[in-house]
Amino acid sequence: MPAATQTTSLDRPSTIAGRQLFAWQGWSLSIPREWNPLKLDGDWSGGVALLADLSEAKAGMRWAAIRESDDPAEAARKAMIGEVGVLAAEEARELAMPESSAWRASLLYVETEPPGRDVWVGVSAATGRLVQVAYHARRRDRALERDLLPTLADTPADRPMRWSALDLSCVTPAGFKLTERSFAAGDLRMAFSRGVERLTVRQIGPAALALARQPLEKWLAPHPLGLSRVYRAGERNAAEIDRMQGVKQRFIRRRRFVMHWRQPREIVLVAVHDPRRDRIVIVEGSSEDLAMEVAKSVGGENA
Amino acid sequence: MLFSKKPNLTREDSLAARPLRNSAARIEPAAGGARVTIPLTSPRWGRWLFRYPAGATKTFELDSVGSFVWDCCDGRTTVKQIIRRLANEYNLNLREAEVSTLAFLKMLASKGLIGLAMDAKDASRIG
Numbered sequence: 001m002p003a004a005t006q007t008t009s010l011d012r013p014s015t016i017a018g019r020q021l022f023a024w025q026g027w028s029l030s031i032p033r034e035w036n037p038l039k040l041d042g043d044w045s046g047g048v049a050l051l052a053d054l055s056e057a058k059a060g061m062r063w064a065a066i067r068e069s070d071d072p073a074e075a076a077r078k079a080m081i082g083e084v085g086v087l088a089a090e091e092a093r094e095l096a097m098p099e100s101s102a103w104r105a106s107l108l109y110v111e112t113e114p115p116g117r118d119v120w121v122g123v124s125a126a127t128g129r130l131v132q133v134a135y136h137a138r139r140r141d142r143a144l145e146r147d148l149l150p151t152l153a154d155t156p157a158d159r160p161m162r163w164s165a166l167d168l169s170c171v172t173p174a175g176f177k178l179t180e181r182s183f184a185a186g187d188l189r190m191a192f193s194r195g196v197e198r199l200t201v202r203q204i205g206p207a208a209l210a211l212a213r214q215p216l217e218k219w220l221a222p223h224p225l226g227l228s229r230v231y232r233a234g235e236r237n238a239a240e241i242d243r244m245q246g247v248k249q250r251f252i253r254r255r256r257f258v259m260h261w262r263q264p265r266e267i268v269l270v271a272v273h274d275p276r277r278d279r280i281v282i283v284e285g286s287s288e289d290l291a292m293e294v295a296k297s298v299g300g301e302n303a
Numbered sequence: 304m305l306f307s308k309k310p311n312l313t314r315e316d317s318l319a320a321r322p323l324r325n326s327a328a329r330i331e332p333a334a335g336g337a338r339v340t341i342p343l344t345s346p347r348w349g350r351w352l353f354r355y356p357a358g359a360t361k362t363f364e365l366d367s368v369g370s371f372v373w374d375c376c377d378g379r380t381t382v383k384q385i386i387r388r389l390a391n392e393y394n395l396n397l398r399e400a401e402v403s404t405l406a407f408l409k410m411l412a413s414k415g416l417i418g419l420a421m422d423a424k425d426a427s428r429i430g
Contacts, residue, residue: 033397
């Protein structure tokens with residue numbers, strides 16, 4: 001039985017064309033373009049993600065916050081046992097991760113007779129979260145060690161956070177938590193909140209088809225009933241973000257709803273057409289600066 | 304017939320199936336897409352109850368994306384290939400292309416506009 005303290009350094013990651021960034025709840029991973037998230041559950045302190053291509057499941061991720069008093073190495077060992085069993089966990093070896101990614105504990109189990117699952121467990125130094133990555137290996141290809149793990153990174157909750165799933169990517173300011181998401185074909189939406197502040201990022205594509213149905217201004221029009229009751233439409237102006245043309249509209253809270261302090265005083269909607277990606281981006285924020293800042297970040301990573 | 308087993312289709316079977324247009328369907332170009340017309344036939348169970356008038360037809364409007372998928376339903380192209388072609392043509396994410404294509408094909412099949420051809424060995428396994 002190989003010693004549990006055997007350490008292996010990661011090889012330099014192979015550069016594979018056709019990759020995309022998958023970033024969710026603070027952690028990020030570069031995955032092949034063929035893979036997409038099939039299941040996303042949980043929040044920052046714990047959850048699961050399942051990645052699959054058209055044919056089959058390819059990888060799974062699980063993350064959970066652990067107590068500060070817990071020993072990272074022991075937590076990783078227990079998680080590995082829970083994932084692959086006691087006997088297989090004894091064959092797991094420590095894996096030296098790139099210094100830039102800062103992982104306190106790192107264990108890798110490689111299936112001895114594929115097809116099977118290669119499993120990696122680590123504790124992030126940045127957030128203290130335990131992260132598990134399971135790769136469904138059909139043959140001995142070391143994809144987990146060489147291609148996936150070198151790109152795994154974690155971001156603390158008090159820093160700007162990148163989000164990237166399917167075709168929608170953006171960067172939210174520090175402190176914003178995901179409250180809602182809707183991934184329908186051609187219409188992707190994520191909603192965030194930070195106290196009273198609200199932020200919604202929506203992407204519609206292909207834009208050519210969407211704009212053939214109605215012009216950009218009309219995409220600002222539909223709103224939930226509550227919004228139109230509490231807010232009155234303010235001025236509408238042209239908007240330009242990085243040479244993308246669009247419109248922005250302000251909605252101001254009506255005076256009689258001054259006691260609705262949980263709702264922002266104003267909401268600014270920005271809608272721009274990105275001809276390069278053929279997408280319409282609509283950002284709704286509780287201030288113009290917020291909406292414009294986030295709108296600039298949409299689509300930056302996977303363009 | 305009452306207790307006949309439903310075919311047990313796996314995901315792989317669904318993606319390997321080859322949609323085929325209804326031979327009785329007529330297609331004509333329309334603004335931004337196409338129009339598909341099929342003759343209406345009375346269901347077997349209801350023939351003694353009512354019949355459609357002779358020559359009755361039903362028309363479906365397809366947009367450009369729908370027309371593209373319709374054109375791919377030639378009995379030789381698999382569902383998987385249609386998804387990839389759609390993703391490439393409209394610069395869509397594969398998952399978005401998959402969800403929308405499968406939903407559209409399901410709708411076409413429910414309306415009798417397409418059938419699904421499968422390899423003989425897969426068909427015998429499914430039953």
